[in-house]
Amino acid sequence: MHRRILLFIGRRRNWSIPYVLYLSFFVLVPLLLVVLYAFTSETGGFSLENFRKFLMHPEAMNILIYSIGVAMITTLLCLLLGYPAAYLLSRMETRKARLLVILFILPMWINFLIRTLATVALFGFLRLPLGEGALMFGMVYNFLPFMIYPIYNSLQKTDPNLIEAAQDLGANPRQVFFRTILPLSFPGIASGIIMVFMPVISTFAIAELLTINNIKLFGTTLQENIYNGMWNFGAALALVMLLLVGLTSLLNSGGSVKAAEEGGLI
Amino acid sequence: MKLNTDNHIITIEHLSHAFGGKTVLEDINLTIRKGEFVTILGPSGCGKTTLIRLIAGFLKASEGKISIAGEDMTQTPPHLRPVNTVFQKYALFPHLNVFNNIAFGLQLKKLPQDEIKKKVMQVLKIVTMTDYEERDVDTLSGGQQQRVAIARAIVNEPKVLLLDEPLAALDLKMRKDMQLEIKAMQKKLGISFLYVTHDQEEALTLSDTIVVMSEGVIQQTGTPTEIYNEPSNSFVADFIGESNILNGIMIRDNLVEFAGHQVECVDKGFEPNEPVDVVLRPEDIYIFEMSDAAQFSGLVTSSIFKGVHYEMMVTTPEGYEIIIQDYHCFEAGRTVGLRIKPFDIHVMKKERHCNAFEGSIWDSSHVRFLGHNFKCNDDHGFAAGTKVKVQVDFNNVILQDNEEDGMLGGVVSFILYKGNHYHLTVLTPENEHLFVDSHDIWDDGDQIGISISPESIRIEKL
Incomplete structure (x- = not known):
């Protein structure tokens, strides 16, 4: 035995x-x-009722489109803010850069609900109104590190010989950036986009707290339905979201899994 | 004279480079003519890569001047220099295919598309890579990547092509083929090539001119035959080809004594009885059955077949080991006679006869040099603090296995076999060179302890 x-x-x-x-x-x-x-109706048994309801329901549809918009803007802002930061970090002495990267990631060690509650308190202290602006701020604040890290990773791995080769072939500093450094960091950008876009679509707590539940995102609708016992409709919404998230990761840089790997996501 | 300088495509004057307080290059002077194939040859860490990177513009010179095509380019950034580089690890852009890699420089110059296409196709033909233009660079073999790297550089028609150990990553067979191709390419293109390598055979095969470097200093510049037949010092003699390097004494003009015999030679212009280094190429020594014609006798201790010739080690009764290459085999154990023709003996001035340092008197029985207080005889008669010249003979430096046992530590950085002993160059913690004659076998890079007895230290007024 x-x-x-x-x-x-x-x-x-x-x-x-x-x-x-x-x-x-x-x-x-x-x-x-x-x-x-x-694919089951309230009464049990196979049905497409839930999807029909979703498609016929303008409110749910609008919220989905609005959520995609928020996610896209968040992703874009994170990219615009994160790329220069990652670039500067990658140019620094490794020891200093490591410390700064840790500082960037440090807030992630705190639960994001606490961070968001703190943001609400901060807005109150500064007498800034909560709402759409606060929502965008909260989103970017929460997801920026997810953009910086993979981009930093891929920039740091760039072979310095390639940059020298570009200079050697006559590229001025601007051309070196746009013709070698930027294209070589695409894998990092792709990973960053996936890591920001996907969670932003499904998040609901940030929207709830930073807009005092005035703005609903797709995640909020989903959560509310489930919370109120609408299991079947909620499941249909979840499936729609899953499909959407899957599509983004596929579309990203032509569905290149290799790119995501290189960017340090997988 | 005017005509001559017009012909110079690169002129380097008094170029020095320091990195982190350590001198990597010291007072380099070098000219490269139009269409010349120049090779910088030296062991790793000799500064050859630094030199090529200074010419390409990736490093800024600490001192000196670099002129390319008659213009001072010492401060010019790399993208404005009329040179192109072939990197050791190819450095092809992984995000571009073969065509776009090669077209990179031309596209930056905003050349019309059809002209770019024409030029790229032309160089692909030169490097025998036609039909590869659509391929991803990471699907190519090492040799193919190297060809693309060369094509990417020469398509820009540089004034000088810089090649930084371009064949180091290839296997032997491939390397030999590429050497011939590179040489042919250079002849065809007519541009100057500046080639960096640590492989002396490669340098001898390819070059019009070889620049031998060691420790950041040019040791000798010359044609391959000059470098091979007339090495200017024992480093060059040892580095280029195989050689027997022995201590000798120049009795008078045309007569040199080494390995216990006086032998006729063709060198002159030395002081009577001046100590010299004698270089004998293994293929220049005649080996035969012992007879009256012999200048030296000896016992064959080993004999190895090397493909074309046999390489034999012969020990003379005086205890000197001499390497000989010959088409005839003399087996180990046989007694043989040796003879060397006068013009096959190459006599070199010694760079130094003993170690000499600047030091200062510490107290009545200690002198400070090499960053350590050495005990010395107390009859020097100098006051403490006096700057003095300290001399130590090569054979009076004691080397110990354990670094801790020595008065100071050091690293063996260069080993020269002198037939019956080793002449070692030891790097001290303060980056000074200490030269040691030793009968023990040490390895390059060995950490050792260094001791010097008080009696061996000679102190003189500076």
Whole structure:
């Protein structure tokens, strides 16, 4: 008996059993349940009622479009703010840059709800109104590090010989940037975009807290439906969102998984 | 004279470069003529890459002047210099295909599309890579990448092409083929090539002129035959080809003594009885059955077949080991006679006869040099603080296995076999060179302890 247990543990493929169980119970089964609920009506039985409801319901549709807009603007702002920061970091002495990168990432060690509540308090202290502006601020503030880090990573990995080669072939500093450094950092940009865009679409707490529940994002609608027991409709919304998130990561730089890998995402 | 300088495409005057307080290049003077193939040859860390990077503009010179095509370009940024570089690790742009890699420089010059296409196709033909223009660079082999790198540089028609160990990453067979191709290419294009390598055979094969460098200093500049036949010092003699380097004494003009024998030679102009270095190329020594014609006798201790010739080690009764290459084999254990023709003996002035340092008297029985207080004889008669010249003979420096056992530590940085002993160059913690004669075998890079006995230290007024 004892021997058999040892033999069982000794086989390397058996080590994956806990992970397979974990993935099945917490990822695969819930996903299947989402799909099942989405295609089931209130009364039970297969139906496309939930999707019809979503498509016919202008409010839900508008919220989705608005959420995509917020996510796009957030991503763009993060990119515009994050790229120069990442570029400057990559040019620094490694030791200094590491310290600064840690400082950039430091806020992430605090729960984002606490950070967002603190932002609300900050806006109150500065007598700034909560609303759309505050929402954008909160989004960018929360997700900026996710943009900086992968871009910094790919910039840092750029072979300095390539920059010298470009100079050698007659590129002035501006041309060196646009013809080598920028294109070589595309993988980092791609990862950054995925890492910002995807969570922004689904987040609801930031919108709720920073707009005093005045602005609803798609995540909010989803959460409200589930919270109010509309399991089937909620599941349909979740499936729509999942599809959207999947599409973004596919569209990003031609669906290049390699790019995301290089950018340090996977 | 005027005509001559017009012909110079690169002129380097008194160029020095220091990095982190350490001198990497010291007072480099070099000219490269139009259409000349110049090779900078030296071991790793000799400053050859620094020199090429200074010419390309990637580094700023601490001192001196670099002129390219008659213009002072010492301060010119790299993108404005009329030179192009082939990098050691190719440095091809991974985000561009072969065509766009090669077209990179031309596109920056805003040349019309059809002209770019024509030029790129032309160079692809020169590097025998036609039909590869659409390929991704990371699908190419090392040799192919190297060809693209060369094409990318020469398409810009530089005044000088700089090549930084371009073949170092290729295997031997590929390297040999590429050497010939590079040489042919250079002849065809007619542009000057400045080629950096640590491979002496490569340098001898390719170059019109070889510049031998060591420790940031040019040791010798000359044609391959000059460098090979008339090395200017023992470093060059040892670095280029195989050679026997022995201590000798120049008795008088045309007569030199080494390995315990006086031998006729063709060198003159030395002081009577001046100590010299004698260089004998292994292929210049005649080896035969012991007979009256022999100048030296010896016992063959090893004999190895090297493909074309045999390489034999012969030990003379006086205890000197001499390497000989010959088409005939003399097996180990045989007694042989050796003879060297007068003009095959190359006599070089010694760079130094003993270690000499600047130091200062510490107290009545200590003198400070090399950053350490050495015990010395107390009869020097100088007051404390006096600046003095300290001399130590090569064979009076004691080397120890353990760094801690020595009065100070050091690293063996260069080893020269002198037939019956080793002449070592040891780098001290303060980056000074200490020269040591030793019968023990040490390795390059060995950490050692250095001791000098009080009796061996000679102190003189500066």
